[in-house]
Amino acid sequence: MRYSVEPGLCAIGEPDSESDVFVSANYKLSFDILRRKLKGMNAWILVLDTKGINVWCAAGKGTFGTDELVRQINQIELHKVVNHRRIIVPQLGAVGVNARAVQQATGFRVHFGPVHAKDIPAYIAAGYKKTEGMRLVKFSMLDRLVLTPMEINPAMKKYPVFALIVLMLFGLQPSGILFKDALSGGLPFLLLGLTSVLSGAFVTPVMLPFIPFRSFAIKGFITGMLAVFLITKSFGLTGLSTISAYLFFPVASSYIxxxxxxxxxxTSMSGVKKELKIAIPIYLTTTALSQLLLVIYKLFQWEIL
Amino acid sequence: MKYLSNVTSLQYIPEKCAGCGRCVDVCPHSVFVMKDKKAEVIDKDLCMECGACALNCEFGAITVDSGVGCASAIINSMIYGGEPSCDCSGSPSTGASGGCC
Incomplete structure (x- = not known):
């Protein structure tokens, strides 16, 4: 499936030289939403080439930006299409679009419209004025929920390697690899791996504002800790391997x-950098410690220690 | 929802503000309000460093280090150097591997 549409000018209804011009990205989903919300109006949509990326992300990268907007305006000769000199750019495009520079280069005055296309009719009715609600970006539980597959998938891609290491480790005996030991000893750890992915990539995002602390690393650690507690309790696990699990899995959940x-x-770049600066040394130390404990656990099992 | 406090790189110099209100217009988190014909920062901790205000302030009253706030992008830039970039998820043809944009 293709997620991009052709850049350039697109007509909604029967626009004329007085109709509004809305700027959009060539991400199919964004474009379709805008087109649907403009239904019944006569308007122009100027589609920028953002390589099939949505407005906000493309603006961050600069593809939805001053240069591309100026280029498209000149290329389609927008000043011949409309008599007015007013274009409506989605507000989140302001990350990449310098309104002043666009006006200097093309004569078109940029109005930053509402964040969501659904507010466009009200915005126009109010005389191109946004209410505060039209300016704000929210992040509802549903917004977060639909994003979780994109968190679970990459984490689960690493799961087979993790599972293999766990099975090898628990199955490894002086006499060779025992499948019985691999399964009976490894099963709780395989489950712990799954619950860490769930706590970090699903529970934490969905429950985000309800988990204490603002740091995502701490939020993930807390949900991961709960998951480890539940699994180790239900399996009645004790001993060195359990301590190792308590060291590793909450931290894995935190990382995810x-x-x-x-x-x-x-979230901001400065904030994430700060989190990483503190978290990465902790991640590395606890992971190393937990592995050391597992080695000691194996040595005990083999009656070497 | 608010992220960590006291981390944002947002800097605002009120003396340079001419009161055009553009920052209020572009900020998705209402960090700015207009007060007595000048912009005022009401809550720095709401800032996500998107950079829209700084880019659109004609008077150079606002600066902010804007960039990708994605953990894996920042880890990549720590390891391989350079600025954090969104391209961590690979090209569209190979399928995006992360939710980050």
Missing amino acids: ALQFTGSTTF
Whole structure:
């Protein structure tokens, strides 16, 4: 399936030289939403070439930006299409579009319209004025929920390697690899791996505002800790391997939860950098410690220690 | 929802503000309000460093280090150097591997 549409000028209804011009990205989903919300109006849509990426992300990258907007305006000779000099750019495009520079280069005055296309009719009715609600970006539970597959998938891609290591480790005996030991000893750890992915990539994003602390690393650690507690209790696990599990899995959940910062609408680069600066040394230390404990556990099992 | 406090790189110099209100217009988190014909920062901790205000302030009253706030992008830039970039998820043909944009 293709997710991009042709860049250039597109007519909604029967626009004329007085009709509004809305600027959009050539991501099919964004474009279709805009087209649907403009239904019944006569308007122009100027589609920028953002390589099939949505407005906000493309603006961050600069593909939805001043240069591309100026280029498209000149290429389609917008000043011959409309008599007015007013274009409506989605507000989130302001990350890449310098309104002043566009006006200097083309004569067109940029109006930053509402964040969501659904507010466009009300925005126009109010005389091209946004209410505060039209300016704000929210992040509802549903918004977060639909993003979780994109968090679970990459984490699960690493799961087979993890599972293989776990089965090898628990199955490994001086006499060779025993499948019985691999399964009976490894099963709780395989489950712990799955629950860490769930706690970091699903529970933390969905429950985000309800988990204490603002740091995503701490949020993920808390949900991961709960998951480890539940699994180890239900299996009645004790001993060195359990301590190892308590060291590793909450931290794995924390790391996975931290990845979600890339998908949120409110986290900042400086904040993520700060989190990583503190978290990465902790991640590395606890992972090393937990592996050391597992080695000691095996040595005990083999009666070497 | 608010992220960590006291981390944003947002800097605002009120003396340079001419009161055009553009920052209020473009900020998706209402960090700015207009007060006595000048912009005022009401809550820095709401800032996500998108950079829209700084780019659109004609008077150079606002600066902010804007960039990709994606953990894996930042880890990549820590390891391989350079600025964090969104391209961590690979080209569209290979299928995006992350939710980050």
